Amino acid sequence: MSGIESRVALITGAGRGIGRAIAERLADDGFDIIVADVVDAQENIDAVVAAVESRGRRAIGVAGDVSNPEDVERIVKEGTDALGQLNVFVANAGIAQVDEILDVKPDDLDRLIDVNIKGVFYSYQSAARQFIAQGTGGKIIGAASIVAFRPFPVLASYSATKWAVRGLTQAAAMEFARHNITVNAYAPGVVGTAMWDLIDERLTTRDDKPRGSALQAQVDNILLGRVSEPADVAKLVSYLSGPDSDHMTGQTVLIDGGINFS
Ligand SMILES: NC(=O)c1ccc[n+]([C@@H]2O[C@H](COP(=O)([O-])OP(=O)(O)OC[C@H]3O[C@@H](n4cnc5c(N)ncnc54)[C@H](O)[C@@H]3O)[C@@H](O)[C@H]2O)c1
Helix, strand or coil, X not given: CCCCCCEEEEEECXXXXXXXXXXXXXXXXXXXEEEEECHHHHHHHHHHHHHHHCCCCCEXXXXXXXXXXXXXXXXXXXXXXXXXXXXXXXXXXXXXXXXXHHHCCHHHHHHHHHHHHHHHHHHHHHHHHHHHHHCCCEEEEEECCHHHCCCCCCEHHHHHHHHHHHHHHHHHHHHHHXXXXXXXXXXXXXXXXXXXXXXXXXXXXXXXXXXXXXXXXHHCCCCCCCCECHHHHHHHHHHHHCHHHCCCCCCEEEECCCCCCC
């Protein structure tokens, strides 16, 4: 137990990729971490818990699906029972689907909306309920994307869900300000994670090009000349989680190496 200054951050989708980098960065910043991801990701959850503990912070892993509101409530309850409180909730979990609009199947669209919109909605809701019950205020942070500003073709449905995160972030900022809760989102560009492996695989298969070439082609559109790393995004989330962003709410902030301008 680290005393009264101890702060606790919950990160969904924390088992790998950007979520894992956020968990590690916030642990370096002094947060204890609630590591949330799906049941199938238990091995990844355990690895991130170990990575946080190796930094001298406390961590607990909780499995659940953000598209299920009862799971999200349970993740908050089990996490705060173990670590004492909640100060920051990062609604990072999200999935991508690569399809032209004409080929999108209803079941796939439902799943995308369930995870990327409802999952973020339930996360914002549960986080705010916890902060209000504690009487402490807090910080809510969502995962948007550059496609919340300018969509990608073949990612139309995904783009729509991220545009929704941007809108929800603004509305939640309006409703929660009186509870001393800020709500902001990060909008990454092209980050080298399993998600872009999937997008690259789908695009290169469709266009009969070598694997990796779709990701590489994106580099030409990035002013700073490289694909983002998860740690680049985690640095922005560190700022959004800390006191330096106390006077900021309702914003979706691009962190893309220079692809889009807001
Ligand atoms: N990779 C990029 O280029 C990029 C760009 C912009 C935005 N984003 C967003 O950043 C976030 C993280 O992306 P990433 O690239 O690290 O993805 P990733 O696929 O590498 O990791 C996502 C994590 O979320 C978890 N997850 C998926 N569905 C879940 C659910 N229903 N409940 C709980 N956890 C679930 C997965 O198990 C996984 O551990 C996502 O919201 C994504 O849309 C990513």
